[in-house]
Amino acid sequence: MPDLVPFDEITYLFTEFEHTAWRLETRRGYASDRQGERFKAFMRGVMPAPEPDHSWNVNVRTQTAQGKRFERVRIIDEPPTDGQRFLMATAQGNIEAGEDIRVLPRSEAKRLKLPDHDLWLFDSRTLIRFHIDDTDTTTGVEVIEDPADVLAMCQARDAARHFAVPTADAWTQVRSSV
Numbered sequence: 001m002p003d004l005v006p007f008d009e010i011t012y013l014f015t016e017f018e019h020t021a022w023r024l025e026t027r028r029g030y031a032s033d034r035q036g037e038r039f040k041a042f043m044r045g046v047m048p049a050p051e052p053d054h055s056w057n058v059n060v061r062t063q064t065a066q067g068k069r070f071e072r073v074r075i076i077d078e079p080p081t082d083g084q085r086f087l088m089a090t091a092q093g094n095i096e097a098g099e100d101i102r103v104l105p106r107s108e109a110k111r112l113k114l115p116d117h118d119l120w121l122f123d124s125r126t127l128i129r130f131h132i133d134d135t136d137t138t139t140g141v142e143v144i145e146d147p148a149d150v151l152a153m154c155q156a157r158d159a160a161r162h163f164a165v166p167t168a169d170a171w172t173q174v175r176s177s178v
């Protein structure tokens with residue numbers, strides 16, 4: 001069993017990285033989203049408003065103003081799950097803050113042999129692998145700095161970014177098919 005640390009122990013990386021923070025999201029949904037009022041309202045048909053003053057968006061603006069990049073690729077099912085649709089619906093606020101969020105169909109992720117677990121990759125040298133239980137709750141994260149593991153994730157990132165499409169494009173298509 002790998003050494004897991006609480007997510008809170010690695011949050012400093014979101015302000016102290018030098019160049020890039022890249023996220024891969026592979027889940028069909030997250031318990032933290034489903035428990036929130038915004039998700040519950042979304043399920044009743046209420047579109048979530050952007051939250052420019054949310055601490056995440058404030059930090060993204062601060063870091064990108066310094067020339068750093070925040071990017072993420074979300075793997076989505078076809079059709080997307082409620083959790084994936086919620087993430088697409090809320091992405092605009094993150095994008096307005098400066099984050100580049102793209103989506104990739106799960107079939108394409110499988111073809112590319114992308115990892116089947118969530119992760120953050122900081123400055124192409126620190127890999128944070130999420131450990132998530134069957135209820136979609138994060139149980140801890142693993143900090144990996146092994147060069148071979150990090151290189152494999154850099155290659156996965158490059159492939160994912162190349163084939164993923166902007167969230168706005170995917171969201172427009174999802175909304176028109178409902």
